[in-house]
Amino acid sequence: MTSDIALLTEDLTKFYGRRRGIEGLSLEIRAGEVVGFLGPNGAGKTTTIRLLLDFLRPTRGHATVLGLDPRRDKAALHRQIGYLPGELVFPGRDKAEDLLRFFAAARGGVAWTQVTDFAERLELDLSRSVRTMSKGNKQKVGLVQAFMHRPAVLVLDEPTSGLDPLMQQEFLAMVRDASVAGQTVFMSSHVVAEVQQAADRVAIVRDGQLAAVERVESLGKRAVRAVEIHFDDPVDPAEFSVLPGVSDVVVSGPVL
Incomplete structure (x- = not known):
């Protein structure tokens, strides 16, 4: 695999018994590219992301991220990934600041100014207990922890869930900045407009199978209203x- 390929899947397949999660997914994402993973709920987007991170094991096929095997090189790989899960769960009563300091230390030390910069952009109050936060503010905590160590690859599952329109636009600006800095962004969404604003290319999944991969400019030309x-x-x-x-x-x- 060449060094300019950030994510690669070949025949990636996951079945839950007889139910298909994702089947035959072959996708290549270049370093520094922003790719939207578009499809309705239940199409297989989250399954794919969990396979890339080795939270699930494939039924067949395989994936590499930054040239590494998600299972064999899991520890090394996760240090280079910023991940936002689709369902955020923050146990305990920690303040946002304490939680993010823990994440920063766990990643080998992240400059605190990087944390506060992202918190300010998202208008996140770090002094508040995460447990008492609204869904939108919890989502901001999740975004800060994903972006704060400036990882080589950002894997974001429905990243704007719970955000108001102003914060959605700020998130998209963060994605554009990440791309300019050479980071690769793979973001799932069921919102076409969101993907059109942020992505270079779009991979569309339906019923667990890849339906199309195309430049974002051509997405609107295919839309029928x-x-x-x-x-x-x-x-x-x-x-x-x-x-x-x-x-x-x-x-x-x-x-x-």
Whole structure:
């Protein structure tokens, strides 16, 4: 594998009994790339992320991250990854500051200014107990711990869950900054607009299988929307069916 490949999966497959989590996933992500992993809930996004981090073992196929094997090189690999799980659980009554100091020490020492910089960007009050925080503020704690050691790879599972629109935009700015710094970002989402703003490419999964991988610019061209327009008077469908990008024109009196 060449050094410019950050994540690689080949025929990555996980079944839970007869139920398919993900099947036949082959995907290559280059270093410094931002890739959105797009699909509805239950499509297999979280299963894939857990396989990449060796929280699950594959039924068949394999994956490498930064050229390392997720199982054999787990300890070395996790030092170079920033991970945000889809379901955050923070046990205990620690303040956000104490919890993040623990994470910083566990990673071999992270400059505290890096922690406070991200906390300020997300308007996170570090003096508050995490247990009493809203879902959105807990999500901010999760984002800070994922970004604070400036890892080579960021693996983010539904990262904007619980964030208000202003903080969603700040998160996307953090992703752009990470990409400029050469970090690789792999983020799952079921929100197309979010992925379009942040990603270079999008991998789309449906029912546990990879449906498409494409540049983000072409994503909008594939989107099909049904539009209903109400006029005051009956309209001629021929006037609309000749318009570029318009098809399946149906008119019922004044409704197009």
